[in-house]
Amino acid sequence: MEHMLRAWKIDKKKVHVIQRDNAANMKKAMEQLGVPSLGCFAHTLQLVVQHGLLAQRAVSDAIANGRRIVTHFKHSPKAYAELEDVEEELNVEPKRLQQDVKTRWSSTKMMIDSLVHCKRALQAYVSDSDSNLPVTLTGNQWSLLEKTATVLKPFQELTAQVSAASATAADVIPFVRVLTRFLDSESEEHRGIQTMKATLLDAVHTRFDHVETEPLYAVATMLDPRYKDKFLTATNLDQAKEALKVEVMKMEQELKTMPSGEGVAEAETARQTPEMEAGSSTSSLGSYFDEILEESGTAGPSEQQITPGALFQLESYLSEPPLGRKHNPFQYWRDNQARLPTLAATAATFLSAPCTSVESERLFSAVSLIIDEHRSRLTPEHLEMLVFVKKNLPIMLGLQPGHTVEGSV
Numbered sequence: 582m583e584h585m586l587r588a589w590k591i592d593k594k595k596v597h598v599i600q601r602d603n604a605a606n607m608k609k610a611m612e613q614l615g616v617p618s619l620g621c622f623a624h625t626l627q628l629v630v631q632h633g634l635l636a637q638r639a640v641s642d643a644i645a646n647g648r649r650i651v652t653h654f655k656h657s658p659k660a661y662a663e664l665e666d667v668e669e670e671l672n673v674e675p676k677r678l679q680q681d682v683k684t685r686w687s688s689t690k691m692m693i694d695s696l697v698h699c700k701r702a703l704q705a706y707v708s709d710s711d712s713n714l715p716v717t718l719t720g721n722q723w724s725l726l727e728k729t730a731t732v733l734k735p736f737q738e739l740t741a742q743v744s745a746a747s748a749t750a751a752d753v754i755p756f757v758r759v760l761t762r763f764l765d766s767e768s769e770e771h772r773g774i775q776t777m778k779a780t781l782l783d784a785v786h787t788r789f790d791h792v793e794t795e796p797l798y799a800v801a802t803m804l805d806p807r808y809k810d811k812f813l814t815a816t817n818l819d820q821a822k823e824a825l826k827v828e829v830m831k832m833e834q835e836l837k838t839m840p841s842g843e844g845v846a847e848a849e850t851a852r853q854t855p856e857m858e859a860g861s862s863t864s865s866l867g868s869y870f871d872e873i874l875e876e877s878g879t880a881g882p883s884e885q886q887i888t889p890g891a892l893f894q895l896e897s898y899l900s901e902p903p904l905g906r907k908h909n910p911f912q913y914w915r916d917n918q919a920r921l922p923t924l925a926a927t928a929a930t931f932l933s934a935p936c937t938s939v940e941s942e943r944l945f946s947a948v949s950l951i952i953d954e955h956r957s958r959l960t961p962e963h964l965e966m967l968v969f970v971k972k973n974l975p976i977m978l979g980l981q982p983g984h985t986v987e988g989s990v
Contacts (some may be wrong), residue, residue: 582614584806598797598934600941603628605964610962619797622743622753623937625788630736633784634777640729643722644689647696649715650703651678660713668702690737728774732781735763735866735926743851743937751805751910752936755870757789762869793817796824800961804924806904806913811874812938829891832927870906894921947971 585732587591596616601607611618635641646659655678676699681692700723707717718726739756742748764782771778792798799821802808813821825921836881872972898921906915910932918925951967952959 582610588774597930600935600938602938617797619750619795619934619936622756623740623939625804626736626743626762627684629781629788630733633781633939634729634732635686635689637780639721640725640777643718643725644693644729645691646716646718647692647726648681650718651680651692651696653715655680661976664699664706667705667728668699671701671705673699673702686733687737687740690730690733693726697727697730706774711862724773728777730795731771732774732777734783738864738866740750744939746940748936749801749805749910749932750798750936751801751808751932753936754792754802755808755873757785758814758873759866759869761785762873763866763906766869794820795936796821796828797931800825800828801934802926803899804928804931805910806898806901807906807908807910809903811876811898812902825978826891826895828927828931829895829923832930833891833923836923836926874903894924897921898924944968944972944979 582599583593586596593614595618599611599614599616600621601611601618602624608618608620633646641720654664665675667673674687676695678699679695681688683689696718703718707714743752743756761782764778764785764967767775794817799813799817802812803810803821803825810818810821827894847868904910910928914921914925914928914932948964951964951971
């Protein structure tokens with residue numbers, strides 16, 4: 582890690598945070614390196630689902646039987662063709678059965694969804710005396726799979742949202758609060774899955790009990806104009822504001838020593854992140870976002886230990902209502918940079934941190950698209966340059982993630 586930082590001419594003091602997985606050796610390595618680090622939010626969600634729900638014996642048995650059924654059809658084109666004939670007779674919309682990967686619970690959710698969709702066709706297929714399925718699902722197991730699919734839907738939505746290129750560390754605390762609110766709620770449509778929800782709620786408390794006391798998360802959340810202090814609990818709000826004041830004071834001192842215009846360029850680069858749609862109106866968690874936003878009031882920070890300029894900016898910022906959840910937080914800071922320069926520079930630092938390592942893992946896919954057998958003379962140095970350009974040129978040109986640049990570089 583130190584060699585990499587030196588190669589890129591990055592001063593270790595400039596490293597805001599390093600995203601890592603939750604392995605103990607990774608935590609220890611970052612401590613020895615002397616840089617702040619955060620665990621991957623998506624990886625922690627994986628652990629919550631695996632240990633909180635999929636580890637239950639009845640659920641894991643139903644999923645194991647479903648997995649064997651899917652494997653049977655995947656390995657037998659004849660059986661799959663017969664199943665498609667049954668679907669056509671029953672007027673069931675054809676849908677491919679999805680094979681899951683045990684290490685990724687979201688793939689298990691997709692497998693369950695495909696099984697539930699084909700339930701009638703599978704039951705009719707089993708009733709045929711010529712069917713040779715290795716196992717069958719009982720009525721109770723079908724019910725368990727349907728309930729599991731229902732309770733995992735919010736987790737699937739959050740996983741998709743935090744895996745987006747636009748997701749930041751500011752999203753972690755709001756997403757945990759909303760997920761906790763969902764799992765703790767009671768409604769008619771959730772009848773029969775309360776036990777599952779309670780098990781998952783315990784796992785969420787165990788895995789995410791520290792997020793509000795982590796300054797990197799708390800400060801980032803308060804600097805996101807969509808959230809501010811709305812999603813922080815009363816017991817941790819004062820601590821978060823103190824941490825924010827310290828960072829604002831530190832940034833104000835740095836800006837005084839910066840060459841003119843340097844802070845502006847930093848904030849302008851950060852604005853290119855596209856709009857996030859966390860908790861949009863089509864989301865099953867949208868109502869829980871709205872509830873939390875309406876519950877708590879917004880109060881400005883205390884005046885102690887803040888210079889007048891920073892105090893005025895903080896009071897002005899926190900006194901305004903949060904933006905809608907579909908707004909782009911970077912565009913907000915771009916538009917308000919002249920009015921709130923110190924806060925904008927602080928936000929550019931804290932909102933630059935992602936909340937998952939998904940984007941870095943996508944680099945492997947980018948590399949596989951550049952390297953092929955017809956480019957056998959491509960050196961590692963040139964490969965690294967091409968990958969860097971592919972990932973960063975759209976950002977520098979102000980394009981949305983996923984857009985391609987026409988022409989050659």
